[in-house]
Amino acid sequence: MNGSRIVGEVRVVGAGLLGASVGLGLRAKGVDVIVHDSSPANLNLAIDYGAGRLAKDTDNPTLIVVAVPPDVTAAVIAAELAAYPDALVTDVASVKVAPLAELREAGADTDRYIGSHPLAGRERGGAISARADLFIGRPWVITPHDSMPLGQVGVIEDLVLDLGAVPVTMSAEQHDSSVALVSHVPQVIASLLASRLNAAPESAMSLSGQGLRDTTRIASSDPELWVQILGANSRDVVQILRAYRDDLDGVINALERPSARGARRAVAEALSAGNTGVARIPGKHGQDRRFGQLVVMVDDKPGELARLLTEIGAAGVNMEDLRLEHSPGAQIGLAEISVLTEVEERLAAELEAGGWKIAGAWK
Amino acid sequence: MNGSRIVGEVRVVGAGLLGASVGLGLRAKGVDVIVHDSSPANLNLAIDYGAGRLAKDTDNPTLIVVAVPPDVTAAVIAAELAAYPDALVTDVASVKVAPLAELREAGADTDRYIGSHPLAGRERGGAISARADLFIGRPWVITPHDSMPLGQVGVIEDLVLDLGAVPVTMSAEQHDSSVALVSHVPQVIASLLASRLNAAPESAMSLSGQGLRDTTRIASSDPELWVQILGANSRDVVQILRAYRDDLDGVINALERPSARGARRAVAEALSAGNTGVARIPGKHGQDRRFGQLVVMVDDKPGELARLLTEIGAAGVNMEDLRLEHSPGAQIGLAEISVLTEVEERLAAELEAGGWKIAGAWK
Numbered sequence: 001m002n003g004s005r006i007v008g009e010v011r012v013v014g015a016g017l018l019g020a021s022v023g024l025g026l027r028a029k030g031v032d033v034i035v036h037d038s039s040p041a042n043l044n045l046a047i048d049y050g051a052g053r054l055a056k057d058t059d060n061p062t063l064i065v066v067a068v069p070p071d072v073t074a075a076v077i078a079a080e081l082a083a084y085p086d087a088l089v090t091d092v093a094s095v096k097v098a099p100l101a102e103l104r105e106a107g108a109d110t111d112r113y114i115g116s117h118p119l120a121g122r123e124r125g126g127a128i129s130a131r132a133d134l135f136i137g138r139p140w141v142i143t144p145h146d147s148m149p150l151g152q153v154g155v156i157e158d159l160v161l162d163l164g165a166v167p168v169t170m171s172a173e174q175h176d177s178s179v180a181l182v183s184h185v186p187q188v189i190a191s192l193l194a195s196r197l198n199a200a201p202e203s204a205m206s207l208s209g210q211g212l213r214d215t216t217r218i219a220s221s222d223p224e225l226w227v228q229i230l231g232a233n234s235r236d237v238v239q240i241l242r243a244y245r246d247d248l249d250g251v252i253n254a255l256e257r258p259s260a261r262g263a264r265r266a267v268a269e270a271l272s273a274g275n276t277g278v279a280r281i282p283g284k285h286g287q288d289r290r291f292g293q294l295v296v297m298v299d300d301k302p303g304e305l306a307r308l309l310t311e312i313g314a315a316g317v318n319m320e321d322l323r324l325e326h327s328p329g330a331q332i333g334l335a336e337i338s339v340l341t342e343v344e345e346r347l348a349a350e351l352e353a354g355g356w357k358i359a360g361a362w363k
Numbered sequence: 364m365n366g367s368r369i370v371g372e373v374r375v376v377g378a379g380l381l382g383a384s385v386g387l388g389l390r391a392k393g394v395d396v397i398v399h400d401s402s403p404a405n406l407n408l409a410i411d412y413g414a415g416r417l418a419k420d421t422d423n424p425t426l427i428v429v430a431v432p433p434d435v436t437a438a439v440i441a442a443e444l445a446a447y448p449d450a451l452v453t454d455v456a457s458v459k460v461a462p463l464a465e466l467r468e469a470g471a472d473t474d475r476y477i478g479s480h481p482l483a484g485r486e487r488g489g490a491i492s493a494r495a496d497l498f499i500g501r502p503w504v505i506t507p508h509d510s511m512p513l514g515q516v517g518v519i520e521d522l523v524l525d526l527g528a529v530p531v532t533m534s535a536e537q538h539d540s541s542v543a544l545v546s547h548v549p550q551v552i553a554s555l556l557a558s559r560l561n562a563a564p565e566s567a568m569s570l571s572g573q574g575l576r577d578t579t580r581i582a583s584s585d586p587e588l589w590v591q592i593l594g595a596n597s598r599d600v601v602q603i604l605r606a607y608r609d610d611l612d613g614v615i616n617a618l619e620r621p622s623a624r625g626a627r628r629a630v631a632e633a634l635s636a637g638n639t640g641v642a643r644i645p646g647k648h649g650q651d652r653r654f655g656q657l658v659v660m661v662d663d664k665p666g667e668l669a670r671l672l673t674e675i676g677a678a679g680v681n682m683e684d685l686r687l688e689h690s691p692g693a694q695i696g697l698a699e700i701s702v703l704t705e706v707e708e709r710l711a712a713e714l715e716a717g718g719w720k721i722a723g724a725w726k
Contacts (some may be wrong), residue, residue, distance in 0.1 A: 119570055119572055133660060133720070139569060139570055141570070168566075168569065168570070170566055174564075174566065174567075177567070178563075178564075178566060178567035178570050179570060181559060181560070181563050181567050182563075182567055182568070182570050182571045182572070182575045183570070183572065183574060183575065185556070185559070186556060186574055186575050186578045186579075187574070187634075188611075188614055188633075189552060189556050189578065190574075190578050190637065191633055191634050191636070191637030191638075192607055192610045192611055192614065192633060192637065193548070193549060193552050193607070193637075193640075194636075194637040194638075194640035194641040195610065195633065195636035195637045195639075195640045196544060196548070196603060196606065196607060196610075196640065197544070197640035197641070197643050197644065198636060198639055198640045198643070200541075200544050200545075200643065201537075201541075203531075203533055203537065203541060204537075204540070204541035204544050204545055205545070205643055205644065205645060206502065206531065206645060207482055207502055207504070207531070207541050207542060207545050207546070208545045208644045208645060209482055209545070209546065211546060211549055211550070211553075211580075211581045212545045212546065212549050212644060213644055214577040214578070214580050214581065215549045215552065215553050215577070215578050215580075215581065216549075216637075216640070216641045216644065217574075217577050217578075217641070218574045218577065218578065219637035219638065219640060219641040220637075220638055220641050220642070221634070221637075221638075223631045223634035223635045223638065224631070226630075226634050227627050227630050227631045227634065230618060230621075230630055231618070231621040231622075231626075231627060231630070234618040234619070234621040237618055238615055238618045238619055240559060241611065241614065241615050241618070242615060243559065244555055244556070244559060244611070245608065245611055245612070245615065247555045247558065247559075248551075248555055248604065248607070248608055248611070249608070251551055251555065251604065252601055252604050252605060252608065255593060255594070255597040255600055255601045255604070256597070256601055258593075258594040258597040259594075263594075264590050264594060267589075267590050267593055267594070268586045268587070268590045270551075270554055270555060270558065271550075271554050271584070271586035271589050271590065272586045273554070273557075273558035273561060274553065274554030274555065274556075274557040274558045274579070274582035274583075275554075275557075275582065275583055275584075275586065276558075276561055277556075277557035277558045277559065277560035277561045277579070277582065278557040278560070278579045278580070278582040278583050279583070280560050280561070280563065280568055281560065281568065281571045281575060281576055281579065282568060282569065282571060297496060301681060302675070302676040302679060302680060302681045303672075303673070303676030303677075304676075305672050305676075305682065305685065306669055306671075306672030306673040306674075306675065306676045307673075307676075308669075309666075309668050309669030309672055310666070310669040310670075310673060311669075312665070312669065313665040313666030313667075313668075313669045313670075314666075316665060317665060318664060318665045319665075319668065319687070321687055322668065322685070322687040323685075323686065323687070324682075324684055324685040324686070357496065
């Protein structure tokens, strides 16, 4: 156990996935964590899990972390600011402009509030999924604002670093427009695509491949939470969705008369713009290196993939990414392994010498 | 080497990824494969790879497989029907209504033609990526039509089975509307989403997560090929895209005034419809069983994942799926392992006993 950067008590309000995970992570660093939740059942569960202790009259927290649904975030922040006049307050909601604006409207003491947002979580939430390591290596955005002394940002940075996350500082406006693009709009797009499948015949579904699975995976997210997120960031989300719709209209118009002059060019340009856009997404470790991919055939039986990875490890090669791909009806899987391009050829040769079938290799 | 079901010579026209892979797969079964390509360079490459031999005047193929771009598929089929009056001809294009209609218009001998379509391939194509096992376990749609004796379908089925694929029979119309939904529309949706990233600031891109990566992965596909596919299946694609746009308009309207009466319900219903839609996608092996997922922390160094999978194998558990997840800046990965629900608890207990950290488990 390493010591914490955070000094003093930390009060966590809201014992869901994020709140309970903050509690578990800080407790692992030896911090005295107080947990509170409006639901006694949730609270007891989180305390049983070791996320912290019950509040006492003598509590004097340095920092309060509000981890409640977006809809009630501002009200809870305001109540905590009033109840603990010496504490700095942050929150972990997925939107940052709306809570600050609401607090200002309500005349809350915003010079003790700094919003933040860990880019962490999963499709399924709840305290039952909480874990001390939820935030390790994830970006955690901190959004300072004018009405507070900048020095206090350091306290939030200590929290982020204690939890193993990577602090990223930007304005609330920058944050909201960024997550609209990389998180909120993709959610809408994927959900609408998946909803098209409701009317499909079974025979069509049987032709589903990895492309459909990938494009719709996040459509299994919790509607209740996402309604709140989308509602609170509607301005930025709508702006991007409108531009998306205009592009979509362009493709629809072109495909309505695919042999008309310019139609093919319009579709080709839309597809090419997708090529350049997707290339901008940072890969593993946020770096811009190029990786090669090896596709290796693996029998679908216990131990086969382990045997493959043992040989890769024995070759001294670190996989940058791994993906196992299956087809309906197949008793064979394809393991797609990303490795640094400089070791790719050597690894392919060693695996083939070991009897593995390399199904393909691309840069 | 097992013997082939196919009897006689097979001529493959077009030595790209699919054609060369058909050649390699049939040659592995001992079939005499003739390869042809309008590009001598492509042809020589495919022959060097072992996909078949050069054509001779004495060739008398039983079956001809046309594997050329969609735009020229019908013309090449017609030429092959004329050149080899005893052969049955199939093609592997991603659309099936258009080639048959074009052939009929041109007065071709369609009673010797049966279209087909293997649901196989990758974002990157070319003979250089060809492999004998490309089709193993994949669905391969066969589209019989009225103007031909049904008995000949058996020859195409032999081809499909020789290549290890799973024959699926449906009409050309059924095929085209099915792939419009599960393949062509997702391509458009993903490309348009990825193209939104072109204007994003670096700071926004640094917040990218697995959700964005998944929803946009196929946006790296080849625009030239996809323009042809979308153009040839424009009617079915446009129909679905229009319904998608209507749904999108509904969400945009709701988010333009998120606190208006009914707005939240509209957004919630769109998200819920996504939940039920994505649940219809068949999982591994095309079966409907429910799997549990274990998320295990894995240090990002050579051999760690292998060690994990070895222990899973030693526990006698077969992974149904595996996904490795990374975060920017993280030196730790999360391995998300799908296993049958009946072994999930036991495996979690055994792994934890072995010192692994289970980060979460959901049904």
